[in-house]
Amino acid sequence: MIEVTAALIRRADKILIARRPGRDELAGLWEFPGGKLEEGESPEECLAREILEELAITISVGEFFADSIYEYPSKVVHLMAFWAVWTEGEIKACAHDDVVWSSAAELREYTFAPADRPIVTKLIESVVK
Template identity: 50%
Template sequence: MIEVAAAIIENRQGYILIARRKKGKSQEGLWEFPGGKLEPGESPEACLKRELMEEMNIEIAAYELFGVNEHDYGAVQIKLIAYRAKYLGGEIRLADHDEYRWASHAELGEYLWAPADVPFVELLGNLSAEGSGQESN
């Protein structure tokens, strides 16, 4: 099982940073909370600090465990560990994503999410169990 950390980054205005996976990546075109794979011996907090700098050119500080979700994608199983994080600075530049947004809590349900992220969106109160992973019209 691959361990992956995800950051739920809320800015001062209460918007959450989300990113869309670019073409050629697994889960391409789906939205996710940014993050990445943990390296051996690395903590989720350290992973998020490293990954967000590498992939988005921003500095963050993970401060609170939000939740853990295990998801079976068939060929690979992941354990997604989500942390609340503070945006500390940096101008966003994308490497593994083709788009990003600062979305309000109410807007989160309007996006087509990577399946492993859906439970966290639901925990944020924006998707019903019946609408998981579905784009709203």
């Protein structure tokens, strides 16, 4: 099982989402940015490192929000999502082909990677009444 982290980065009432690039096996699908844990790394350390690599910004990782386990044809992914605060830098899509600030209600308009979908559902249910 591959351990993966995801950041729920807030700005006012919006959350940052990112689209996987054309060369990726999940090309065109949206996700919460993050990445794979490396050996000896905590999920929080992983998330801070991955966000710096993928978006060129520094974040403060907050509390755990939710997780999901999804079995893709070639791997099983355990995705752990954490709230995060953007603390420094200018966002650059270094590993994605687009980034968007979306309200929880607007998340329904995007097609997310399968492992991210349970996180999307929980966000919508917890914010949209």
